[in-house]
Amino acid sequence: MSKAEVSLEHLYKVFTKPENNDSTLAKIERHLSDNVSDFLSQHVVTKKTSLEEIEQDFMEHCVPSEPDFVSSHAQHLLDNLVAHSVNTYSPTFIGHMTSALPYFHLPLAKLLVGLNQNLVKIETSKAFTPLERQVLGMMHNLVYQNDAKFYDKYIHSARHSLGAFCSGGTIANITALWVARNKLLGPQDGFAGVSKLGLAAAYQHANIKSLGVMSSKRGHYSLGKAVDVLGIGRNNMLTVASEPHVLSPEAALKVGKEYQEQGNKLLAIVGIAGTTETGHVDPLDELADVAKELGTWFHVDAAWGGATLFSDKHRGVMSGIEQADSVTIDAHKQMYVPMGAGMTLFKNPHDANVVRHHAQYILREGSKDLGATTLEGSRNGMALMVYSSLHIFGKRGYQLLIDKAIDLANSFAQMINEHDDFELVTSPVLSLLTYRITPKHLQNLAQVDAPTQEKINSTIDKLSVAVQKQQREAGKSFVSRTRIEAQKYQDHAITVFRVVLANPLTTKQDLVNILEEQLRIAKNTRSWKTLSKITLNT
Numbered sequence: 001m002s003k004a005e006v007s008l009e010h011l012y013k014v015f016t017k018p019e020n021n022d023s024t025l026a027k028i029e030r031h032l033s034d035n036v037s038d039f040l041s042q043h044v045v046t047k048k049t050s051l052e053e054i055e056q057d058f059m060e061h062c063v064p065s066e067p068d069f070v071s072s073h074a075q076h077l078l079d080n081l082v083a084h085s086v087n088t089y090s091p092t093f094i095g096h097m098t099s100a101l102p103y104f105h106l107p108l109a110k111l112l113v114g115l116n117q118n119l120v121k122i123e124t125s126k127a128f129t130p131l132e133r134q135v136l137g138m139m140h141n142l143v144y145q146n147d148a149k150f151y152d153k154y155i156h157s158a159r160h161s162l163g164a165f166c167s168g169g170t171i172a173n174i175t176a177l178w179v180a181r182n183k184l185l186g187p188q189d190g191f192a193g194v195s196k197l198g199l200a201a202a203y204q205h206a207n208i209k210s211l212g213v214m215s216s217k218r219g220h221y222s223l224g225k226a227v228d229v230l231g232i233g234r235n236n237m238l239t240v241a242s243e244p245h246v247l248s249p250e251a252a253l254k255v256g257k258e259y260q261e262q263g264n265k266l267l268a269i270v271g272i273a274g275t276t277e278t279g280h281v282d283p284l285d286e287l288a289d290v291a292k293e294l295g296t297w298f299h300v301d302a303a304w305g306g307a308t309l310f311s312d313k314h315r316g317v318m319s320g321i322e323q324a325d326s327v328t329i330d331a332h333k334q335m336y337v338p339m340g341a342g343m344t345l346f347k348n349p350h351d352a353n354v355v356r357h358h359a360q361y362i363l364r365e366g367s368k369d370l371g372a373t374t375l376e377g378s379r380n381g382m383a384l385m386v387y388s389s390l391h392i393f394g395k396r397g398y399q400l401l402i403d404k405a406i407d408l409a410n411s412f413a414q415m416i417n418e419h420d421d422f423e424l425v426t427s428p429v430l431s432l433l434t435y436r437i438t439p440k441h442l443q444n445l446a447q448v449d450a451p452t453q454e455k456i457n458s459t460i461d462k463l464s465v466a467v468q469k470q471q472r473e474a475g476k477s478f479v480s481r482t483r484i485e486a487q488k489y490q491d492h493a494i495t496v497f498r499v500v501l502a503n504p505l506t507t508k509q510d511l512v513n514i515l516e517e518q519l520r521i522a523k524n525t526r527s528w529k530t531l532s533k534i535t536l537n538t
């Protein structure tokens, strides 16, 4: 294959729009924009199923020394990357929170890359900065519902932030706890504050052994990362046994009191509005009261579930969220925005000032540079995608999508309940549920003695793993799996299928087909044969 010339002249050409519409690039564009749901045909995965096989295409460890033509590189991408990508747009890809996007994001992505604004500072992002602040204002209003006067005052104020836009829920959670930490251990009585002097000095000044953060056992792993990077330490992540899937306010109060009586300070209680594994929502109202009683920050991780606030019908399950000091919402989950769009919202517009940072050449005092209070530095204008989605769907459009997803999850739950060979493990609170295959004659398993139960459950676990893997490899549909403690089985952990119904194009028939396929696969496994020989003495 001919290589491009190594000359500045050639490289200048790479920076400018090609004169004749480059055919392979155009093909990629068409591939993506013509009919997104046809992208990668109807299959969830492509022919090369093993990761090892795909790795063979990515073995070279030296940077290519010679430049390549854009056109031949585009062909290379089609062959090696596009062809083997996962089709997250497929209506039968229902295993994760990453789903289909509305088509309008493709041209918008061009705008984003085309303008290449940097939101860290006004000098590189005029117009995008006010847009991002407005988006944060709208999302703040969705959560806290303050009056117009409040938003008029704060939305564009250089000295306040209604929130921080960032790349995702992980950074949003870290940002929230960073603000909580610096506020608690801020400058006072001659002490210069944790941000200047570090944790050791701050603990000494506050006369505490340690800070801690509390959540239910269903807390997202990003909380572990947060306490790690903030210097609090993973052992001070207090995960309280969930009852059965949410943080019990009584337990939270008890554990929090004990922790503080031992000379520690509880930095924050994290309530989860839509857990990643089962979709449950903590009792936020009660947890807000517990946080008040313990004198601690209340953060709500609504990374996935936050979009439920658009629905007048369902937002009630999150009542109490408006009492949170900070709230995480990921637009790239249920708001159908491409990845890279997370937010922390602050109830008190002054709070983010505890992490405010100034530098000489940018982020000058009194400037409206967003970078002064964000953890990340250079950032693209992803807020544009949220801005456009809020306009194109509107609150009522989002409400329809959320309501539909929850309805579909309820229909699926019913389908599973009515099926002889399936067992619903957690019912949907939002649009997420877990279930497994339990052959008809074993449906009364909860009534037999514990050792027998355990033995049979471990065989069903093997069955679930085999079915999930084979279904994924067959490439028609994708359901994820996890292990959760089942109340029904004395809180022993069992393996379950996990389904997130986010794609509006998923139909009930798709779900019927997925169950049929799972049962068909199951009946060909060794575990199924083992299970069919068992009789229960109830």
Ligand SMILES: *Cc1c(COP(=O)(O)O)cnc(C)c1O
Residues within 6 Å of the ligand: 167, 168, 169, 170, 171, 173, 220, 222, 272, 274, 275, 276, 301, 302, 303, 304, 330, 342
């Ligand atoms: C997805 C998720 C996160 C992490 O968000 P990322 O965007 O993946 O960084 C945190 N908490 C919850 C509850 C989530 O669902």
